[in-house]
Amino acid sequence: MGRKALQRSNDMDLSLDASDLEDLIGYNLKRAYVIVQIDFRKALGQDGMSARVFSALSLCIRYPNITQSELARMMGIERSGLVAIVDELEAKKHLQRAPVPGDRRVQALVPTEAGRAAYDATLKAVRAHEDRLFEDMSAEEKETLLALLKKIRNREEDA
């Protein structure tokens, strides 16, 4: 270490480093999110899927023939933002924009076999990444965390 670790000046109070930020859920949520997101990228490697592409592919497989508008709504982003994501997945032959008989505006998103295979492999890698990153948390702790995060997510409906 190069310098004085912190140089907190004379008026260092005794409250053991407590910053206001440390008590804020939003601050801790962001810091935790950044750590997980960086590890996700590192785990999936240089040419792995981004988290959002992975999510999109996952939902396309879970709900085949979903439309882009529906998918965007599910992912909580704008339709316009989805275009690039679907473009990327289509370019990699992971899915296909297929015309829908009844409605010529929409294009159903149908995953290819290669898409399903790529998804399975990626899901495995993602689960390994989470298992490793959260190895110091018990199964119960992870369950609790998931439940609490979902509780926050429930606030989305009421705009």
Place this chain on the structure above:
Amino acid sequence: MGRKALQRSNDMDLSLDASDLEDLIGYNLKRAYVIVQIDFRKALGQDGMSARVFSALSLCIRYPNITQSELARMMGIERSGLVAIVDELEAKKHLQRAPVPGDRRVQALVPTEAGRAAYDATLKAVRAHEDRLFEDMSAEEKETLLALLKKIRNREEDA
């Protein structure tokens, strides 16, 4: 509502909408983070501080005379990224870059009185925003959530 809610085709399995994503901590973390971040902005208004500026100011007040490198390290961002943040705070007269006697490279960040006042007001607004957004969580739940998020944050040290 306009259309079929979801158009999940014939092969709708009975697992009650469970998507792989819903079990992933990373996915839930991101969705929750986005909700909180949007509410933060809305709560602080058009010309309120961004979260990162608020964090920077908070740490400058908690650790007066901190340097930019130290602050960047604390915030988990690069030095270069901090320049704009400090520029903004200095432009608003919330803090000052002050020369340090022993080392002509560094500039100590010292909050002004106006900066402290603005911070107090903003902190109050931020706490109100969190109280309202998390009103359906008990104090114990919030404590648990904070503890679990900090547990994730602890993984940052080991790069």
Place this chain on the structure above:
DNA sequence: TTTAACTGTTTACCTGTGTAACAAAGTTGG
């Protein structure tokens, strides 16, 4: 003294997002 390291800064870039406009297609009310 030469070499290495650190600080703040600029610049260029990338990712993920939103907003606004648009044409094409569908829907609805008279």
Place this chain on the structure above:
DNA sequence: CCAACTTTGTTACACAGGTAAACAGTTAAA
């Protein structure tokens, strides 16, 4: 049937937040 509205996918653009690389000035180490 027609006019008015709505929806879909798409583009163009802007912006926030962040990284990486280079730089000059300064300090520390060999």
